Amino acid sequence: MTKIINGNKTETNLCEVCAQEENSIGMGPNWMLQNIVAELFNQSISGSPQVQVTRSKPIQCEQCGFTDVNFSQVGKLGCPKCYEVFEQKLDPVLRRVHGFPTHTGKIPQRTGGSIGLRRQIEELRQELQKAVTREEYEKAAEIRDKIRGLENQLG
Amino acid sequence: MSIKDTVNDARSKWMEGTGADNDVVISSRIRLARNLKGIPFPHFMSDADAANVIHAVRIAAENTELVKQVGAVEFTDLAELSSTERQILVEKHLISPHHAENIKSRAVILAPDESVSIMINEEDHLRIQCLQPGLELEETWKQADKIDDLLELTLDYSFSEKRGYLTACPTNVGTGLRASVMLHLPGLVVSKQIGQIVGAISQLGLAVRGYYGEGTEAYGNLFQISNQVTLGQIESEIVENLLSVTNQIVNQERSSREIIFRDNRQLLEDRIYRAIGTMRYARMITSQEALKNISDMRLGIELGLLKGLTFEKINELIILTRPAFLIKKAGQEMEAGERDVLRANIIREKLSEIKFD
Numbered sequence: 001m002t003k004i005i006n007g008n009k010t011e012t013n014l015c016e017v018c019a020q021e022e023n024s025i026g027m028g029p030n031w032m033l034q035n036i037v038a039e040l041f042n043q044s045i046s047g048s049p050q051v052q053v054t055r056s057k058p059i060q061c062e063q064c065g066f067t068d069v070n071f072s073q074v075g076k077l078g079c080p081k082c083y084e085v086f087e088q089k090l091d092p093v094l095r096r097v098h099g100f101p102t103h104t105g106k107i108p109q110r111t112g113g114s115i116g117l118r119r120q121i122e123e124l125r126q127e128l129q130k131a132v133t134r135e136e137y138e139k140a141a142e143i144r145d146k147i148r149g150l151e152n153q154l155g
Numbered sequence: 156m157s158i159k160d161t162v163n164d165a166r167s168k169w170m171e172g173t174g175a176d177n178d179v180v181i182s183s184r185i186r187l188a189r190n191l192k193g194i195p196f197p198h199f200m201s202d203a204d205a206a207n208v209i210h211a212v213r214i215a216a217e218n219t220e221l222v223k224q225v226g227a228v229e230f231t232d233l234a235e236l237s238s239t240e241r242q243i244l245v246e247k248h249l250i251s252p253h254h255a256e257n258i259k260s261r262a263v264i265l266a267p268d269e270s271v272s273i274m275i276n277e278e279d280h281l282r283i284q285c286l287q288p289g290l291e292l293e294e295t296w297k298q299a300d301k302i303d304d305l306l307e308l309t310l311d312y313s314f315s316e317k318r319g320y321l322t323a324c325p326t327n328v329g330t331g332l333r334a335s336v337m338l339h340l341p342g343l344v345v346s347k348q349i350g351q352i353v354g355a356i357s358q359l360g361l362a363v364r365g366y367y368g369e370g371t372e373a374y375g376n377l378f379q380i381s382n383q384v385t386l387g388q389i390e391s392e393i394v395e396n397l398l399s400v401t402n403q404i405v406n407q408e409r410s411s412r413e414i415i416f417r418d419n420r421q422l423l424e425d426r427i428y429r430a431i432g433t434m435r436y437a438r439m440i441t442s443q444e445a446l447k448n449i450s451d452m453r454l455g456i457e458l459g460l461l462k463g464l465t466f467e468k469i470n471e472l473i474i475l476t477r478p479a480f481l482i483k484k485a486g487q488e489m490e491a492g493e494r495d496v497l498r499a500n501i502i503r504e505k506l507s508e509i510k511f512d
C-alpha cells in the first residue's frame with residue numbers, strides 16, 4: 001500500500017495474512033496489493049523486479065533452513081535468526097516499510113541483556129553534557145556518579 | 156466465564172459502551188506480537204516446537220501475578236472448538252480470522268471478562284491482545300505492557316538490539332505493537348467527508364478500514380484505524396499518535412452530526428425511527444440491513460433521542476446477528492433466507508424488552 005512517512009512516498013507491505021487483516025478501504029486497487037514486502041525483497045536483490053537474475057545459490061538460514069527465495073514467496077521469515085542472515089537484504093525493506101529501521105522501544109528483561117543499561121548510560125551522558133554547558137556542576141557530579149554506578153553494573 | 160459461556164454469550168467487556176468518547180469510539184485495542192528465542196516462527200515450525208510453545212506460554216499465563224491482574228485465565232486448544240465456535244470468537248474480536256482457520260497446534264488464553272486474549276501460534280508465537288470499551292488507548296497499552304512483563308517472567312523472547320522484538324512478518328518487527336480503535340462515523344459518511352479523511356489519515360502512517368463490508372463499503376459506518384509503523388518509534392509515541400488523530404476525528408464527527416441535526420433534523424429523526432420500526436417488526440433482515448439499522452439506532456442514542464436503548468444492547472445486537480452466532484443459535488447450517496428469518500426473530504425478541512419513548 002502507498003503511504004507517506006517523513007515526506008517519502010513508499011509502496012510497501014504485507015504477507016497475505018497481514019494484507020487481509022489490514023486491508024484498507026477507499027484507496028483504490030493499489031491497496032489490495034499483497035506480498036509487496038516480498039516484491040521489495042526481490043527488488044533489493046536484483047535491482048529491478050523485471051530483471052531475472054540467475055543467482056548461483058539462495059542464501060539459507062543455518063538455524064532453520066529458510067532461504068531468501070522462501071521469503072520472497074511468503075513475505076515472512078523462518079525464525080528469529082533469519083533477521084541476521086538476511087540482514088543486508090532486509091535493511092532496505094525495513095526502511096521502506098517503517099521509515100526508520102532501528103528499534104527504540106521496549107526492551108525485555110530476560111533477553112534484553114545490557115541493552116537497557118547501555119541506553120540509560122547514553123541518556124545520562126547527554127544529560128551530563130547539558131549540565132556542564134549550563135555550568136550546573138553539582139548536578140553534573142551527581143550524574144557522573146550515576147553513570148559510574150551503571151558502568152560498574154555493566155562490568 | 157468459561158469458553159462455553161464465551162461462545163454462547165454475545166456480550167463481552169469491550170461492548171459495554173463505557174469509556175471516554177463513547178459517543179463515537181466503541182473500543183480500543185492493543186496487540187503485541189512476541190516470539191520465543193531460538194524457535195522457528197509458527198508457519199515454519201515443527202509440531203514438537205509448536206507443542207513446546209503452547210506449553211511454555213500456558214505456564215507463563217497461569218502464573219499467580221498474572222492471574223491476580225486479569226483473573227483466572229482459561230486455556231483453550233482451538234481443536235476442541237467447532238468451526239462455528241471458533242468463528243464466534245472471531246466475531247467477538249477475541250481471535251483473528253487467520254487464527255480460526257487453521258487449528259493445528261493453536262490455542263487461545265482468555266481472561267474471564269475477555270478483555271485480554273493471548274493467541275498462541277498465530278502468525279507469531281504470542282499475540283497478546285487487550286481490548287477495552289471507549290477511547291482508552293493509554294490505559295489499554297499500560298495493561299498490555301504489564302501483561303507482557305508478567306509473561307516474560309518465564310519466557311525468553313526473541314529480541315535484537317537493532318530490530319527489537321523479532322516477528323514472522325517484517326511489518327510487525329520492532330515494538331510488535333498494533334494499536335487500533337473502532338469508530339462509529341455516520342456523520343462523516345453522510346456528509347461525504349469520510350473519503351478525504353481516510354486519505355489524510357493514511358498519509359500519517361495509519362491504516363483505515365471498514366469493519367464490516369467489502370471494497371469501499373463500510374456497513375454500519377464502523378471503521379477501524381490502526382498504526383502501520385511498528386519500528387523506529389517508541390510504544391507510547393505510537394499510542395499517542397493514534398490517540399491524537401482519533402481525537403481529531405471524534406471532534407469532526409461530532410461537528411458533522413451537529414450540522415446534520417441542525418439542518419435536517421426531521422430527515423434524521425425519520426431515518427432513526429424507521430430503523431426502529433423495521434427492526435421491531437420485520438420478519439426477514441439481511442446482515443447488511445441489520446448493520447445499517449443498528450448504525451441509525453446507535454446514532455439515535457448518541458444524539459440523545461433514544462433514552463431506553465443503551466450502547467451495550469446495540470453492540471450485543473451486532474454480534475448476535477453475525478453469521479456464526481446465528482448458526483450456533485439454530486444448531487445447524489442454514490440457507491441465507493433461513494438466516495434472515497432467524498436474524499429478524501432475534502432482533503425482535505431483543506428489542507421487545509425495550510421501551511423507546
Ligand SMILES: [Zn+2]
Nearest residue numbers: 015017018324
Ligand atoms: Zn504477516
Ligand SMILES: [Zn+2]
Nearest residue numbers: 061064079082
Ligand atoms: Zn531462520
